Amino acid sequence: MDKLIDRGEAKAIVHNGLWKQNAGIVQILGMCPVLVMSNNIINGVSLGLATSLVMLISGMAVAAIRRFVPNELRTPIFILIIAALVTMVDLAMNAYVHGLYVVLGIFIPLITTNCIVLARAEAFASKNGVLQSGLDGLFMGLGLTGVLAVLGAMRELVGQGTLLSSIDLLFGPQAKDWVIHVIPADAHYQFLLAMLPPGAFIGLGFLVAGKLALDRRAEARAKAAPPQPASETATV
Template sequence: MMISRQEVRDISHNGVWKQNPGVVQILGMCPTLAMTTSVINGASLGIATALVMACSGAAVALLRQFVPNELRNPIYILIIAAVVTILELAMNAYMHALYNVLGIFIPLIVTNCIVLARAEAFAAKNGVIQSGLDGFMMGMGGTVVLAILGGIREVLGKGTLLSGIDLVFGASAKSWVIHVIPADLNYQFLFMILPPGAFIGLGLLVAGKAALDRRAAEAARRREAEASAPLAA
């Protein structure tokens, strides 16, 4: 089944902004609060979740006509668990250091409510391509939140940016770490590294998105008023 450009734009905007799982739906809070101590940790877990959502969404859309209505949730969870297992084994084999850091949060993707929610709300009612794209963009919307929150906490908590990037790109990437605060100062702000810092950072992101939405709505109302003014005259 083909997908139009407008569908791609609508699904992408919905996943990344309009229904962002992190700052709009406020789902998947456990990894959001626990794994955002750095950009790399947050973004890596977010990308892993996006891949799971894309593959599981496409699989659910492909198989939904064969799934009895009474058994759909257990079967959807089984599909998600199978995709997560494949991802977990692949990361263990090819990105073992990062796999060790993310730890239990990789298999816990199965229990992330946003994954099953999109399978039930979207993939069970739409085509394979649309469902795969919806899952991926929802996951990437969450990834953006995880990465930004991880960056805020990393800079304020440790004075660095991109620490742990060698877990993804190898030992040679250690030189890519940005020391916002000179390393010889041994800077550390423990409050931002611990969960309370994650709550505050997430609250600021939610407030920031709400402010941008209000500004956009006000700008749209002004444009409508300006457009209707000549007609009224």
């Protein structure tokens, strides 16, 4: 029987998914949707959340059946589970956010073949409990969503001087007033390089470099910090 997840284990899984093993800037997986759909915040976050939902449920499903699946059939069965979940997400988005569904296009069905989803099913969910696998899938997906959000914000801001430019695809025409124009709309500003795939490569390079710099700074601070004295406890 699968054990319950303790606080320390949960904290390690969350840290791995969001930072230490971030799929977008550490493992560098799933680059096709990251580079194409990160042209603004809304597109990137929407695709990231859809991927997170699939990873959450597929991780739990794979963990639940892992003892009953023959080793030689693991990959096709895992892909079948993922494909069924992606189909549900695809139909739901088509029904409730059709405008966004049209924009994301083929990248919703392609979640099925996203190496991030199958990699976590193989590397983690097939070896761990249901709760651990669900948490791992969720935060691996949210780590990727964070990369898509930051990269989308960078490209949208530099490329057209706005933030949240497609928010009406989620909340209807009235949400057009929610768009933040950092550069006035009447300036007709556009920097095409940032909106094209080369801009995505450049932006992702800055994110990878930024994470490496922060990790090195944290490591240097840890080495420079004086050792903590052992706490003394009085006994009676």
